[in-house]
Amino acid sequence: MRESSTELLVDLPAESNVTDLLLAEHKRSPRGPLYAVKSNGSWHDVSAESFLDQVRSLARGLIASGVQPGDCVAVMSKTRYEWTLADLAIWFAGAVTVPVYETSSAQQVSWILEDSAAVVVLVENQQKASVVREAAPDKRLVLMNYDDDGDASFASLVSAGEGVSDEALETARSGRTLNDVASLVYTSGTTGMPKGCEITHGNFALFAVNTLEFLPELLREESARTLMFLPLAHVLARAVQLVCLAGGVKLGHTSNATELLEDLAEYRPTFLLVVPRIFEKIYNTAAQKAQTAGKGKLFSAAAATAVSYSKALDDAARGGRGPSLPLRVRHALFDRVLYPKLRAVFGGAVTHTVSGASPLSEHLAHFFRGAGINVLEGYGLTESTAPCTANTVSLTKVGTVGIPMPGTTIRVDDDGEIQVNGVGVFKGYHNNESANREAFTEDGFFRTGDLGALDDDGFLKITGRKKDLLVTASGKNVAPALLEEKLREHPLVAHAVVVGDDRPYIAALITVDPEAVESWAQANGHSSPVSPVALKAELQRAVDSANELVSRAEQIRKFELLDAEFTIDSGHLTPTLKLRKAAVLTDYGNEADRLYAS
Structure with a gap:
């Protein structure tokens, strides 16, 4: 097969934008918990009503400070609740969010702020502010806190915005459409200087509402909740966050690596967004601990059983016999004595994880699924907003990155390059027409630069990187x-x-x-x-x-x-x-x- 498509499941009015997701969720469940914030060692829920009030107040402050519809506002912060609040407030003000990785150097920050022409930079703390001052001394800075200590902050923005009318706010919010740019996301730059990808309101919003229907087992459960610890400067994390917003899935944030295991145990997410390196670290740490404790052979047997069990599930999905009786017995034994300890690392309530950003080995995917942590691997780039393909709960093939997301077509060119067209494909590179000419085919497909193959069922397998x-x-x-x-x-x-x-x-x-x-x-x-x-x-x-x-x-x-x-x-x-x-x-x-x- 050279081409595979999935039809769009949900469409949206052309005049709508991402902010309508929040308004719809507020209308559906104003007092329902939408976010969870950790303070003084405890988690506290934030309702849709409270969150919307905070978003509107901050958006008024941005407008009062001179931010105009279409202006760029940069955000430089670790993953935290205030990042999400800032993102929605920027959109309510009709502006464009420009994420900046908190680990960025002054040179990288300088390039992003210059290329995007950001009019203001929201920074997490004084340490980030010092990087921005070095990179772009003339940029206006706002600290992402509510401390009234003389510096420009969320507190001073909210105070300044009290004079902005509801009508002015609504005009700014509703003036953006699906075709307008919502965010300039700069590629993480594995080579060369990062390029600014113009991600539209339609890219984000259509991905969000369609993913709810594509993965209902994860997202439609009343108790569904997740903990975000990947950088929100990465487009995948923000896209998944918007899916949670659209579905009323409670979301918490954590970015402190030393507290991650503690936060997982306390928050008990039901699904997680994870990158492959985390799976590798968890597996290797567990193997080494078992080896040190003199239980290396036991762990090896448990791992082999998990992998065999998962492969047997794949066989059953293709009409085979599935796990044999001896395999089921061995699996049941390890599921009482060892696999629960592994699941506890993820908090104990996780049944599914979504893996992206880079390839995950088949061995690890089979291992974790066999141990009770189903891995739904997907594939995408910054330029596709989020996954353009993904495995689902009911349609999974380990070793592949799944089928096209709704509203997406995947094809493989004669040289093996994967090309994609659909609702997630970005508008183009900012201020870079030469890159745009190289990036798109004559009929509008984006050239990913990745190599792959489609099987007879339309599942995509990544085989490498063209440049690699x-x-x-x-x-x-x-x-x-x-x-x-x-x-x-x-x-x-x-x-x-x-x-x-x-x-x-x-x-x-x-x-x-x-x-x-x-x-x-x-x-x-x-x-x-x-x-x-x-x-x-x-x-x-x-x-x-x-x-x-x-x-x-x-x-x-x-x-x-x-x-x-x-x-x-x-x-x-x-x-x-x-x-x-x-x-x-x-x-x-x-x-x-x-x-x-x-």
């Missing part, structure tokens, strides 16, 4: 994603970069997780620090396992263990924990060259 495709000196095409995913399954491996473009053979740069190394050493009788020889011998086993998946010409012949830790601060990870390969190869080019020195 390696061509060895002998002319062999190698997609590195499969090897890299398999390497990351090993508990010691933090990141892996497969290299070999225009080289005689395939090789790899590998970093390890220091905590995992320590646990592994204790469990396997190695002294600390672990000798490089012992560590490389264990990593060779990971490489050998990955090599079993590919032909001899595609196998990793050598690898280099890097004495480094890739982080957001080091510049090697994006804020959603995707690897910046270009940055790695720039900083560790000498190490890559050594792999071919003899």
Whole structure:
């Protein structure tokens, strides 16, 4: 199959916009809990009525401060309730939200504020304010708090907005349509300077109302609730947040990594938005803890059972026999003694997770589903607003990223590139017509730059990134994603970069997780620090396992263990924990060259 589509399930009036989602939910359930805010160690509900009042007050303040419909207002903050409040208030004022990652450097901030021409910047605290002052000294700053301490803040905005009439506010709010830009979202920039993606009110709103019908098992349950801990500067997190708003799904925010497990246990979400690196960390941590406790074989057996059980469920969905009686017995045993501990990491009430931002290995998807955490993997880009494909509760194939979202068509070009058209596809790159000409086909499909294939049922499988495709000196095409995913399954491996473009053979740069190394050493009788020889011998086993998946010409012949830790601060990870390969190869080019020195 070369093309697959899903019809739009819900349409909206052309003159409507994202703010109508809040008004509709307020009308449906004004006193129903819409958000949860943690203060003084406890969670407190915020009703739709209270939230709407706060949004309107803040929007009046923005208007009073001179913000005009169509103006850009930047937000630089970690994930928190006030981010959401600011987003809706900006839209009620008829303005355009420009997210800025809280980890952005002054250079990145300067570029985004200059390119977007933001008229005001809402910042979380004084530390963020200092970054903005360095990047753009002339920009107006507003602190995202209600402290009346002399600085411009939400408190001063609300006070200034008291003179703005209801009629003026409604004129600003209702003047935007589905076709108008709601947000300028700058790509996280795995290569080069970020480009501003013009996301419309229609992109956000149509995605929200259609996703409610596409995933009703997650979103239509009366007790449905989720905890958002991914960066709200990322379009996926904000799109999912709007789905929750449209469906009245209670949403909490957390961004403190040290308190995440505690917050999950207290809040007990029923579903979560998760990136693959989190699944990898949870799996590897559990495996290492079991190994250290002398229960490594038990964990391996439980993991193998979970994977086999999940694969049997896939078989049953295709008309097969499903799990055998012995497999069901083993699964039932582990479901009493081990899998509940894993589910407790997610808070104990999660039944489904939505995975996006980067590929998740089939092994981990099967493992978590077999352990009672169903993983619905999807695929999308900033340019598609949110997932353009996704697995659903009833239509799931592990190893794929699902079927097209409602109102979306996916096709695969002759060279294997995935192209997408539909309600989520952005309006275009801001101030960048040359990029727009390259990005779209003559008939309006967006060129994703990703490689994939559609099966006979219309499920999409991602096979690699067009720009990442390696061509060895002998002319062999190698997609590195499969090897890299398999390497990351090993508990010691933090990141892996497969290299070999225009080289005689395939090789790899590998970093390890220091905590995992320590646990592994204790469990396997190695002294600390672990000798490089012992560590490389264990990593060779990971490489050998990955090599079993590919032909001899595609196998990793050598690898280099890097004495480094890739982080957001080091510049090697994006804020959603995707690897910046270009940055790695720039900083560790000498190490890559050594792999071919003899």
